[in-house]
Amino acid sequence: MxxxxxxxxxxxxxxxxxxxxxxxxxxxxxxxxxxxxxxxxxxxxxxxxxxxxxxxxxxxxxxxxxxxxxxxxxxxxxxxxxxxxxxxxxxxxxxxxxxxxxxxxxxxxxxxxxxxxxxxxxxxxxxxxxxxxxxxxxxxxxxxxxxxxxxxxxxxxxxxxxxxxxxxxxxxxxxxxxxxxxxxxxxxxxxxxxxxxxxxxxxxxxxxxxxxxxxxxxxxxxxxxxxxxxxxxxxxxxxxxxxxxxxxxxxxxxxxxxxxxxGQAKMAKSKGNAPPLEALLQTYPPEAVRLFLLSRHYRRDLPYTESALQESTAQLNRLYALARRLQAAFGNLSPTPCRQSFLWQRFSRNLASDGNFAGGLSVLFETARDLNRALDATVANRYGALWRTTRSTAADWRYICRDILGVLHMTAEAHDPARHKIQAPVLSPAAIEGLVIRRQAARKNLDWGTADALRGVLEENGVRLQDKNHETFWQHGKQRGKITAGAQCDDGFETICQSNRHPSTKTV
Structure with missing residues (x-):
């Protein structure tokens, strides 16, 4: 390579x-x-x-x-x-x-x-x-x-x-x-x-x-x-x-x-804006902090916010949820898979192209969604070609999570998502629309991992979403709204290796 x-x-x-x-x-x-x-x-x-x-x-x-x-x-x-x-x-x-x-x-x-x-x-x-x-x-x-x-x-x-x-x-x-x-x-x-x-x-x-x-x-x-x-x-x-x-x-x-x-300043002890990491790890799971640190291209600055760490925590919970399904379906997957799947090819191309961590994570979360769908589709037929392909992809997915990204090192049974569930006040319509706009910006930039995490934050706060054409409809109790796509991403950093992405993939 x-x-x-x-x-x-x-x-x-x-x-x-x-x-x-x-x-x-x-x-x-x-x-x-x-x-x-x-x-x-x-x-x-x-x-x-x-x-x-x-x-x-x-x-x-x-x-x-x-x-x-x-x-x-x-x-x-x-x-x-x-x-x-x-x-x-x-x-x-x-x-x-x-x-x-x-x-x-x-x-x-x-x-x-x-x-x-x-x-x-x-x-x-x-x-x-x-x-x-x-x-x-x-x-x-x-x-x-x-x-x-x-x-x-x-x-x-x-x-x-x-x-x-x-x-x-x-x-x-x-x-x-x-x-x-x-x-x-x-x-x-x-x-x-x-x-x-x-x-x-x-x-x-x-x-x-x-x-x-x-x-x-x-x-x-x-x-x-x-x-x-x-x-x-x-x-x-x-x-x-x-x-x-x-x-x-x-x-x-x-x-x-x-x-x-x-804000706009570098995190540094001399500036008084650097909370001790030891204290931060008592609030958020260390693997979620690790995902946060990998959430942007390594050459980009990484803004520290509580909401960003919450999004990473939601992402981690989703990874463990899939890990539990894979464990139930396949038992112990190979710790050293052959790494011949389309997932490994796409993921490794991103990392080989100037360390595009964000692109690699997007591929990982797209595959997580596809694996969940495949498990639903093959539950009645555990011996077909789709089942074998799913098992091979699942082994590479687990290998990438554990051996490359360094997460999912707890057993799926030991991970308690309730312990790290995002606790937030009831969202106002303005707050909901702000999160929807951020999600649309992530989707526009093919950042499916962030888009899925934001959807998870909204759903955990009782907000239902429906994407239709270029619009997102939301419902929270009796409150309803519609946001038309058009939000811009937060900066103009050039995306690396765009050709490795698949624009046809949609967040569901």
Whole structure:
């Protein structure tokens, strides 16, 4: 299968060509463990978890590395404020991070290195860059001279001469250029420090990832991933360091996911708009949160709202409802099906086309509807061709849910939909019409998963729907209404791989 992804470095959708046949090395920037994890951290982990699962399903030998930054200004400040050691803070929040990732069924990476375990490697790289003439000593620190690195700014599209007004690049007298960044930071009173040829200190943030990725994957490796907010300065500086040390960039392809947003702002602890993920998982089932994190194309921003999590909960309940029917009809389906069904072909084409998660989910929910119909039609004939085809498709459907998307890991009997049923006040006519319009917009954009979830929300609140031509009629008790199709989707993001969709499929 031809895998194509948007490479941030080239700004084009390109073929993914493994540097070594049959193998993929992936490095993903993990959390700085100074506070409780939130949905933004979870999105990064879930996105690359699904990529890993998909690549492995296609037969690749994947090595996924996701680091832990356990020494940083924020960690040090938190430890000083609490009157404790930085290692205590780092361990506390890494344990929280690991716990919520496990709850979200994120598979542990093949390596989860801590930055402090690679201080020696950092020093070796700094010494190499000094020898190569790309770095210089100034005071107690060592800096990388960005002008010495060819194509600096190519990843982010920024120029270093003159350098744009960037808040993180403060004028400092010991720097030759305001964009030069620290490879080794001279020690300050009360801060952790390690001995080095340049005096006591600690590594800069950017050199840590270069050291860990090179030590565990070698340079270059196949894919470097992370959030869009890391493109500059972090990933730009990683490229500069790799060129300064080895004469080549660290990775062949750069994949960046969009942000989880609240309103128009990025979800972040510093903005005070990031509820702890641990608390969120006490309100919503972790698998519903996982579906929410996969509900949009990975490069798009993902707006966080309670209604979106409710929709994902309704979707999860529908998946488990079908899983119960399939269990009753077929018993234990093969855990490793042949993956030859039309469902697998359509689903895998979506994921292979720049990770179109939303398209893949739409295919999954369309198939769920078709499976329910097939089970109704074949209940009296359990030995016909349709029954055998249904069983094969059902096995692939279950495999996609469990092994690729990472949901349906409870037994169908153990899942209690009543526990997670959406509790909402009686809907007003205006609220009903708003949900109907959103559903029409989803249908227009062939987002059948969202359309079905919205229909589920309406039906669970006693609203009956009937679609006829380009109109939707609704009834809620004695109240009735009609909405004519015409609502627009919420943004103009270009749908990937439209040809894989089937416009003739209708929500029922």
């Amino acid at each position: 031809n895998l194509r992804f948007h490479n941030t470095l080239s700004r084009k959708v390109e073929d993914l060509r493994p540097l070594e046949a049959g193998r993929l090395g992936i490095y993903v920037c993990g959390p700085t463990v100074y506070d409780a994890p939130h949905l933004g951290h979870a999105r990064s982990a879930v996105v690359f978890d699904v990529f890993r699962r998909f690549f492995e399903a296609l037969g690749y030998n994947v090595t996924l590395v996701r680091n832990i930054t356990d020494i940083d200004d924020k960690i040090i400040l938190k430890a000083q404020a609490a009157g404790t050691d930085y290692r205590t803070i780092a361990e506390r929040y890494q344990n929280q991070y690991d716990a919520v990732m496990a709850a979200l069924n994120v598979r542990a990476p093949h390596a989860a290195p801590r930055a402090t375990a690679y201080i020696g490697t950092c020093q070796e790289l700094v010494a190499r860059m000094l020898r190569n003439g790309h770095a210089y000593r100034s005071g107690k620190s060592v800096y990388l001279a960005i002008h010495s690195c060819r194509d600096y700014g190519r990843l982010s599209g920024r120029s270093c001469d003159p350098l744009p007004d960037i808040s993180r690049c403060r004028e400092q007298p010991e720097k030759r250029h305001p964009g030069d960044f620290a490879l080794w930071k001279g020690s300050k009173t009360g801060e952790p420090q390690w001995s080095s040829p340049w005096g006591p200190g600690r590594p800069g943030w950017h050199i840590e990832c270069t050291a860990m990725s090179h030590a565990l994957l070698n340079t270059p490796f196949d894919i470097h991933g992370g959030g869009r907010d890391l493109i500059f300065p972090h990933h730009e500086n990683e490229i500069a360091q790799s060129i300064a040390a080895f004469g080549k960039p660290p990775a062949a392809m750069w994949l960046h996911h969009g942000m989880v947003t609240v």
